[in-house]
Amino acid sequence: MKKVIVIGAGLAGSEAAWQAAEHGAEVLLYEMRPKKTTPAHKTDGFAELVCSNSLRGAGLENAVGVLKEEMRRLRSLIMEAADATKVPAGGALAVDRHGFSDYVTRYVSAHPRITVIREEVERIPLREDAVTVVASGPLTDGSLAEDIAARTGGDSLYFYDAAAPIVGMDSIDMSKAYRASRYGKGEAAYINCPMTREEYEAFWTELVQAKKAPTKAFEKEKFFEGCMPVEVMAGRGKDTLLFGPLKPVGLEHPETGVRPYAVVQLRQDNASATLYNIVGFQTHLKWPEQRRVFQMIPGLEQAEFLRYGVMHRNTFLNSPKHMRPTLQFRGEDRLLFAGQMTGVEGYIESASSGLVAGINAARLAGGQDPLIFPAESCHGALCHYITTSEARHFQPMNVNFGILPPIELRDERGRYIKDKKRKKQLLAQRALAAIESFRNALTK
Ligand code: FAD
Numbered sequence: 001m002k003k004v005i006v007i008g009a010g011l012a013g014s015e016a017a018w019q020a021a022e023h024g025a026e027v028l029l030y031e032m033r034p035k036k037t038t039p040a041h042k043t044d045g046f047a048e049l050v051c052s053n054s055l056r057g058a059g060l061e062n063a064v065g066v067l068k069e070e071m072r073r074l075r076s077l078i079m080e081a082a083d084a085t086k087v088p089a090g091g092a093l094a095v096d097r098h099g100f101s102d103y104v105t106r107y108v109s110a111h112p113r114i115t116v117i118r119e120e121v122e123r124i125p126l127r128e129d130a131v132t133v134v135a136s137g138p139l140t141d142g143s144l145a146e147d148i149a150a151r152t153g154g155d156s157l158y159f160y161d162a163a164a165p166i167v168g169m170d171s172i173d174m175s176k177a178y179r180a181s182r183y184g185k186g187e188a189a190y191i192n193c194p195m196t197r198e199e200y201e202a203f204w205t206e207l208v209q210a211k212k213a214p215t216k217a218f219e220k221e222k223f224f225e226g227c228m229p230v231e232v233m234a235g236r237g238k239d240t241l242l243f244g245p246l247k248p249v250g251l252e253h254p255e256t257g258v259r260p261y262a263v264v265q266l267r268q269d270n271a272s273a274t275l276y277n278i279v280g281f282q283t284h285l286k287w288p289e290q291r292r293v294f295q296m297i298p299g300l301e302q303a304e305f306l307r308y309g310v311m312h313r314n315t316f317l318n319s320p321k322h323m324r325p326t327l328q329f330r331g332e333d334r335l336l337f338a339g340q341m342t343g344v345e346g347y348i349e350s351a352s353s354g355l356v357a358g359i360n361a362a363r364l365a366g367g368q369d370p371l372i373f374p375a376e377s378c379h380g381a382l383c384h385y386i387t388t389s390e391a392r393h394f395q396p397m398n399v400n401f402g403i404l405p406p407i408e409l410r411d412e413r414g415r416y417i418k419d420k421k422r423k424k425q426l427l428a429q430r431a432l433a434a435i436e437s438f439r440n441a442l443t444k
Helices: 011-022 063-073 077-084 097-110 142-151 197-209 230-234 287-294 347-365 378-388 420-443
Strands: 003-007 027-030 054-057 092-095 114-117 130-134 157-163 166-168 178-180 190-195 262-268 275-278 305-307 310-317 332-337
Touching: 003 011, 003 347, 011 027, 011 077, 011 097, 011 114, 011 130, 011 347, 054 063, 054 347, 063 077, 063 347, 063 378, 063 420, 077 092, 077 097, 077 347, 092 097, 097 114, 130 347, 142 157, 190 197, 197 230, 197 287, 287 305, 332 347, 347 378, 378 420
Parallel strands: 003 027, 003 130, 027 114, 130 332
Antiparallel strands: 054 092, 157 310, 166 275, 166 305, 178 190, 190 262, 262 275
């Protein structure tokens, strides 16, 4: 059996090493801290939470709660540590960050099949006798980042993440919004939210005054004109947005022929058209402020935000171009990536991708085929999303129900029923059933 080499003992790498070892592989786990650290880490512990101590929603009414439950059923060490060190946090699962990291460090270090090596890895080690998992996180830099960039052709490793919010299609009020492409070109691909002058001015006033998220010192980078935060652009003048992302020309209402004063456009974000991103709305606003201000847009009053806009330093691959749903690098079967690097967003999402990569690395090391996790599970849906999205617009993603294959609720006469709560329950049940049969097949 080949060895498994894991680079980085963060959320993803610790889980990957654990899973690979639990599935029978001998693991070499490289961690550069404390010899070298990142601008966000403060300790030398594994799975350090660099910011909030919340692992987000605990219940099964949230996709992230379902993802956590799937991880528990697949014997995740990160979830075991989280459950053992949780602190009161209402509907969320929050942990004692030091207790959590100590737990992971202790169990990983004591595993008889894991050898921890405290060294920086400067080049991806591709050896005949090993399978490698790169889980060096969103702050990967230096020689390792250069090596990864070289392998991806240089144009596919992003160092800055400027993502616009994503809303659920079924939460957009289509009695106010309409489908159209500018100047009627091609199919009516965009959803357009029209604004009157009064609506625009009220929106602009709130946007420029809204509270922004604090920036870390190492993130104070110059914005490119192409991905300037929408609130910064708005701050340049009352009419600036009308010549930028809210430009109304060519977007006359298809029924009335009237050109609105301003138009916010939403672009389809996934193949099943359940998610739409707000074009040009990359933003630094705090999340509750995004909801408050962006819900002023006609048609988005009830919008469900499935991912908020973010702008932060984030090294990630253009995974649709370079990765397979098994988390293998295209063209190099012995190489897998995991964690925030793959374009998943969040602590739990990172750990879950480590779980997928760890299991598949152990299978590859033992001469077995790697597995694609079931599409109906949150694990499978995340792997599917990051590897099949449109490469040109690829941005990191949190887990959410919108990326799962949709379920349509209909009454006995076949009429569509809008019952979000019931739909989420069914999606959660289906995901857990899929992961149960997957686990049973895995352990046979
Ligand atoms: P990490 O947890 O960062 O692990 C990477 C590990 O690799 C580190 O231990 C690092 O030391 C090691 N490493 C790096 N390079 C090398 C090398 N060359 N050789 C050896 N070891 C190496 N997500 C949330 O859900 N909530 C938050 O509040 C949150 N806040 C964030 C704040 C910041 C500043 C950043 C950058 C991200 C934040 N994230 C947050 C996003 C993400 O969930 C975390 O970054 C998460 O830690 C990612 O997990 P990971 O395993 O991919 O990377």
